[in-house]
Amino acid sequence: MESNTVDRRSVLASIAGASAVGLAGCSEGSSDPEGSSDSEELGERVPNVVMSYWTDLPPFSPAQEKSMGPWKSMFEQLGIAMEEKPLAITEAVQSATVDARNFHICNWSAAGTPRRLDPSDGLVRYTVPNAGVAGGANYSQYTNCEYTHLANQSTRITDEDERRKTVNEAFKIISEDSGVITQSNIPVFGGYNKRIEFKGAGTMNVQTHLWHLRQSEVKDGENVIVWASTPGSLQKINNPAPLSTAIRSNLIWSPLFEYSPEGELEPCLAKDYEVSDDLTEVTVSLRNDAVFHNGDSITAEDVAWSLWFYFNNPSYYYWTANPPWDWEADPDYGFAEVVDDTTVRFHLKEPYAPFMIPLSLWGILHKESSIAQGAEENTQEFEPNDPFIGSGPFTVSDFSSGEIMRLEPHPYEHPVSNPSHRANLVSFGDPTAMFEALVSGSVDCIPGVNYNFVSRIENEDHLETYIQDGFDVLFAAPQQSHAPFKFKELRQAVSASLNRREINAIAFGGNGTIEMADTLFVESNPWHPPDEAVVRHTEDPTGEPEVGRQILEDAGWGWDGDGNLHYPQEADLDPVWPDGEMPSPDDFPCIDEEGNYVSN
Structure with missing residues (x-):
């Protein structure tokens, strides 16, 4: 029996090409001469940023949607208008996976599944061979060969101390680049009927292991546990x-x-x-x-x-x-x-x-x-x-x-x-219906509910809540195959300006653990990097827009009389690689012509 092989340069290219058309005309400002400065020192106006979020996957969707307000406010402080684009998770994942270019940045979540107890999944995913239409789930289209080498080397090192050193070197690079923009972990809120002796929740998100369905016991009533699922x-x-x-x-x-x-x-x-x-x-x-x-x-x-x-x-x-x-x-x-x-x-x-x-x-x-x-x-x-x-x-x-x-x-x-x-x-597709089923007794346990349901569960005498800290991650995936997030300084400015504390309060009632460094490994993950292994663009969890604006100004960006952000005058606004293709080995020597990894 032979291994199944895939043509990496052609897979899903048609999907990517069909989706990319929508972004080109999304901005009024990018082609409106009235919105541009007459100053010769400024380049084109930065277009309206399209930011998507998932609509149909609790507990992640409510957190993503609730955080859109602080994101919009932050972009306004940088002189950029933001448009929201709600998407079903399947469409969002497919679009980001094949570089479809139908949004500029997406609010994203990574479930704390057992495989993420090892750093390889979170590191290798964001390497150059997985970018473009390769379909490798490089959700932010982050492309850095130095990082790619370290991420791949980390999977081949069996000495734990040496491996951790290499992993931390990779963390420093992606955090400096803001290859992803991390907000916090995602605490998991749920509830159960007291007729159940609830066991087996552990420290990981219960939805990723379901041990409680194996270990819990029925104390009263019919000997069946009814679990609300997505x-x-x-x-x-x-x-x-x-x-x-x-x-x-x-x-x-x-x-x-x-x-x-x-x-x-x-x-x-x-x-x-x-x-x-x-x-x-x-x-x-x-x-x-x-x-x-x-x-x-x-x-x-x-x-x-x-x-x-x-x-x-x-x-x-x-x-x-x-x-x-x-x-x-x-x-x-x-x-x-x-x-x-x-x-x-x-x-x-x-x-x-x-x-x-x-x-x-x-x-x-x-x-x-x-x-x-x-x-x-x-x-x-x-x-x-x-x-x-x-x-x-x-x-x-x-x-x-x-x-x-x-x-x-x-x-x-x-x-x-x-x-x-x-x-x-x-x-259950509707969180309210899920909650009502718990109250009525038709289900015994609900996972991943919106934080707003916690107090309502606590008000019911026959119900109990559970909260897990976990290492699920709320982050944003800026699409780096094209402008404006191909520019590192814009990503860094966004990371410096974002009010993570407000997002934590709105989405999680302050129960999340804020993460200031742009990696996917939050404090509760055993591979969380030490302070010296990361670069933070601010230490202030409320964000520092003035620091973000300074980062942009130092890189030659500027604002017109109406406060709209403009690219540097000589900025290259061409995509990093053509739409519907993959990165080129001419630009990224860590891959060959077929997009496969080439070691250094």
Whole structure:
């Protein structure tokens, strides 16, 4: 079986090209001579900035929308008019992923999923090979080769001290460049019915691991816990979406290793593992007592095929990361070798520090039934529900797309977690309806609610609230493939001027932890950089617009008589690379003609 390959320079180019047309005429000022200064010292007027935010993903959407006011005020203080552009998350992610150029900056959120306990995901995502139409989820189109080298080197370093030093060097570069503009962490607010003994919330966002559905217990009433979920997470059983990963890999399937609610990596279907001296082979021993929901033993064959299947379909299972697998190691499953019934060996071309992340992200499938249900023939249409044979603590007893998933405990025994109750996951698109369902008793637990609901939950005698600090991140992704955010000084000025304290108060009731340095690693993340490893453009959480204006003035920007910001006179306003293309190796020597990374 061969690795699936993608033409990186052509993938999704048509989507990007179709979307970019809308930005060109969004500004009145950019072509209005009445809005320009007669002074020969100023260049063109900076256009109206289009800033988007997500509309349909609690708890992130309410926080993003609420923060738009402070963003608009900040831009006005810099002499820029801002237009809001609400988008569904799928459209926003697709647009940013392929550099569609239908907004200039987007309010963004990164869920504190287990894979972000390692820095590789947050670092490598923002490297040059992932920019443009490559589809590599470089959401801000940040392109810096020095940073790209450090980010890639950090995945190959296995000594923790040396690795942390390299990671911090990368942090210093992206924070100085304001490649992303960080605002704060995102505290998670939720509520539950007191008939439930609520356990397993831990320190990570419950939506990313769902341990509470495994560990909580029913004290009164029917022995079922009803959990309010988002519509997108229940579209399919075979759903690769980010917040569906917890359902896949923590409830209905299980991975080889998994993160505890406190973020500790622990064995699940695996018993233990060994790493070769040259760090290119990982040998995993399976538990002898692990069985699928139909009673079949979970074998190395199932494991090897499952991991091969996920990584051979990266366009669908797009959270697989990109380890340097040795696809030539095994004639059947490429990088995954079946040693015996309970032993599987994974082969890498070179050392890869976060090798445990892919082994903890995806649940192990039942090979025989999955192939019979069309997994290899049509991955996107594959839906394992007739019958459903999983490997997790729960099995699916009933499923209605976009509405409800009913779960029963594993009919035999799970090696790690054996809940004593049933669980129903019910879809809610409206936060108010979700809250009302909690009050009425039709659901037992709601996640990720707007902060405004907290006091209303506290006023109900039969309900209890929970608040998690977590390391979910609220940040902005300035689109750096084109003006105006191709200019580093504008990004730095925005970071210096933004009132993060006001955003925290409006969005989170002051419960968030403000982050002044422009990295994606907030204080609660174990890889949060020390002070000396970052550059902050202000130390004032209320923002310093006068500092931002000084940064711009020092770089040759200026204002006309009406207070409108203008580019420097000689500013090159051409895009960094043409619309619908990728960065060029002529400008970025850390990539080749196909957009692949070239080491220094």
